[in-house]
Amino acid sequence: MALALYRKYRPATFAEVVGQEHVTEPLRTALAAGRINHAYLFSGPRGCGKTSSARIMARSLNCERGPTPDPCGVCNSCVNLAPEGAGSVDVVELDAASHGGVDDTRELRDRAFYAPAESRYRVFIIDEAHMVTTQGFNALLKIVEEPPEHLIFIFATTEPEKVLGTIRSRTHHYPFRLIPPGAMRALIERNCVDEGVAVEPAVFPLVIRAGGGSARDTQSVLDQLLAGAGPGGVTYDRAISLLGVTDVALIDDAVDALAAGDGAEVFGVVDRLVEAGHDPRRFAADLLDRLRDLVLLAAVPEAIQRGLIDVPEEQLTRMSAQVERLGPGTLTRFAEIVHTGLTEMRGATAPRLVLELLCARMLLPSVSDAESALLQRLERLERRATVAAPVSAAEAGLQAAVAQAPAAQAPAAQAPAVQAPVAQASGAQAPAGDRPTFQRRSQQPEAPAAAPPAPAPAAPQRPAQPPAAAPQPAEAPAQRPAEPPAAAWPATHSAEAQASAPPAAQPGPAAQPAVPAAAPTVAAGGLDAAALRRVWSELLAAVRGKSRSTEAMLTNAIVQSVDGETVVLTHTAEPLARRLSDSRNAEVIAEALTSVVGGRWRVTCVHGDAAPAAPSGGNGGARPAQAKQPLTRPSQGNRPVAEPAPAPAPTPAPLPEPDIPLPPEPDEPEDTEAMIAESTALDESVVIRNNHEESTIALVTQHLGARRIEKG
Known part of the structure; x- marks a missing residue:
């Protein structure tokens, strides 16, 4: 029968004890100096060398050349007390787990008074000393306090606090520790070399972790793996299957x-x-x-x-x-x-x-308000900001170019990128000279028919821009529905304000840029609908900080799609879907989305399972001619008329009425008729206002059944 590894490679000297230098070195020094105490207490986890060190201590004390820190290994005492030796009559080892009663300790006390037979000292090693009963400790107390000169007690225990205090105070206490992984790996690698079995390097961490810092447990696990090793030695797959660890x-x-x-x-x-x-x-x-x-x-x-x-x-x-x-x-x-x-x-x-x-x-870090969850969310935002930084920088450069060069022509292919900041700024009535103004093709002046039509929609122009040498011809009425729908592009100016605005020139065919048209439509950081749904809770939190009423309406909305820079939401309540598409609420959502994922966005909301609105720079020409016009919403009449901004001298003439007649007004679709009917039935206080508090009160009153308490 093969001998277990933990017995075969048990240390025989203090120098061979692994990972317990804080104990072995003081003991060696004390033995070399002859400062020997009458009682010792070795404590520590199981399998870390307590009992082995007690036997080495007895061997060093009774060596013919001793007391010495390094036993000779050739005298009778050293041979008998070797790891596989026969033992000595003067060294008694008692297992207190089975012999901890008062009768056992009394017998031990009676034997302790006899002088050693063939050695220098009589050594009593009491293993698992914490199992000795209180009566047993009391029986040993007197002899431990005043023992004969030839008697030495060594107590070994895993729970020193259970040892009677009067006994513990009369001993030298040496605490043993778990063996560190580095020392343990060196030990089992030596064992594998001595056994002549090849072991894959990835197996050693598994064995060390399974042993838990105990040399005996680790060697037992290694012994099991070596016993089942094949011709190729111990492999990683065999180790994880035998040890039950996770791959x-x-x-x-x-x-x-x-x-x-x-x-x-x-x-x-x-x-x-x-x-x-x-x-x-x-x-x-x-x-x-x-x-x-x-x-x-x-x-x-x-x-x-x-x-x-x-x-x-x-x-x-x-x-x-x-x-x-x-x-x-x-x-x-x-x-x-x-x-x-x-x-x-x-x-x-x-x-x-x-x-x-x-x-x-x-x-889901957002479900917790702990500091660690907040820190995780901040780190996630920092990583997303790093990913979205190139796109945001490009958009910032484009906006700076538009602001610094009023006379420059914006490329037609970059129209979606220019429209994004216009859509976000549509809620505020700013002077026409401070920000771009969006113009419909039906409001553009007629151009000579000799110039070929441009294939892409024209980009928004600044009001004070001088006319170009070769203006673009006006498109046919059938092509006008290519402009953004009302839900995706809320109108910000009344018809009177647009009629009084200065004319804007259109770029000719020679002004077409060389920038690829698809570049501005890429979402910031490559964001798609699934990714936006994953940060939905963070978006709601950002919206809550800007407008609680918008956040309340947005709670039950769902992300339907992300097309370029346009985010399409769906809502089961049609009135709330229209309110979310309003310019003020859309701006709040877009700004919150920018703060969460970066980039510039446009937000629109549709009712139920309605198809998402196409972006303005996309396939707008494929829409039917009966599409709704964005400037014919009933709520437009309640908005203040924008004052025309003073233009640089010379002031251009007012925009004339277009020669091309507008198409006949289409029949009101079902959703528009429902909107008109509902707006007629609602109280006048529901009309969209600029007053934030009044809008919130109206929303709660109409949709939640609340009643306003008048201040008396």
Whole structure:
């Protein structure tokens, strides 16, 4: 029968004891100086060398050359007290777990008065000393207090606080500790070399983690793996199957999914884990160990060199990438959640459910108001701002160019990028010379028919812009519906204000830019509808800080699509959908969206499952000719008329009436008729106002059934 590794490689001298230098060095010094006490107390976790050190102490005391810190190993006492020796009659080892009663201690006390038979000292090693009863300790108290000169007691225990205080105070206490991973790896690597079995490097961290810092437990785990090793030695796959640990691939997939905020992948990992027969508790513990390594790696980049973490070299690259994607605050919050979840899993009847719940808490930092959750949200916003920075910088440069060069012609291909800031600024009545003014094609002056028509819609022009040499011809009435719909582009000026505005020249065919037309329509940071839904709670919080009434209307809205810079929402309540499409509410949502994900946005809301409105720079020409005109909404009559801004001298002549007649007014669609009927039935206080407080009161009164309390 093969001898167990922890017995085969038991240390025979203090120099061979691994990881306990804080104990062995003082003992060696005391032995060399001859300062020997009559009682010692060795305490510490199991399997860390307490009993072995007690035997080495007895061997050093009774060596023919002793007392010495280094036994000779050749005298009779050293040979008998060797790890596999026959033992000595003068060294008595008592297991207090089975011999801790008062009768056993009385017998030991009676034997203690006899002189040693063949050695220098009589040594009594009492293992598991905390199991001795109070009566047993009382029986030993007098002899431990005043022992004969030839008698030495060595108590070994894992719970020194349970040793009687009067006994403990009469001993020299040496606390043993768990063996650090570096020293443990060196120990088991030597054992594998001595056994002549090849072991993959990735197996050693698994064995060390399974041993928990105990040399005996670690060597027992290694002994099991060596016993089942094949011709190729101990492989990683064989080790994880025998030890029951979680495959590192599952841990990597879980961490990557948490970093990406991909809930489907996170719960998919949990499903694969359960289908493979792994214990959810063990997975949570292994995930916590990985998060601990990532926290240390984020705080100390040279953690591997310092020995703070022990991972294979090929795993370090992937862990470094995970640290870059997860900030320190996020990692700390994840570790706290998993640690709390491990506590909740103890005795849980559905550990998988507990694991899925803690995964959900990690994915949703907005559900918690703790500082760690706030820090995780800030780190997420910083990462998104970094991704969206190039697009935002390009848009900022375009806006600066428009503001600094009033006479410059905006390229037709960049019309969506220019319209975005115009849409966001439509709620305020600013002078015409301070910001661009949007003009419909039907309001543009007639151009010579000799010039070819431009294939793309014209970009908005500044009012004070001088006319170009080759103006673009007006398009046919069938092409006019290419302009944005009313829901996607709320009108900001009345018809009278637009009629009194100075004329704006249109760029000719020679002014077409070389910039690709698709570039301005790319969403900031590559955002799509799914990504916007994931930050919906953050968007609501941002809207709440700007307008609580808008946030209340937006709560039940759903993201339908993201097309370029246009975000289309749907709402089950048609009146609320129209209110969300109003310029003031749309601006609030767009500004909040910019603060969350960056970029410049336009927001529109449709009712129910209605199709989203196309962006102004998109396929507007494909819309039917009966599309609604954005300037014919009934609410336009209640808006103040914009004062025309003074234009630089010479002042151009007022815009003449277009020669091309407007198309006949189409029949009111069903949604417009419903809107008119509802606006007639509603009280006059429901009309959109500039007063924020009055609008909020009207909204609560009409839709929530509230009653206004008059101040008396």
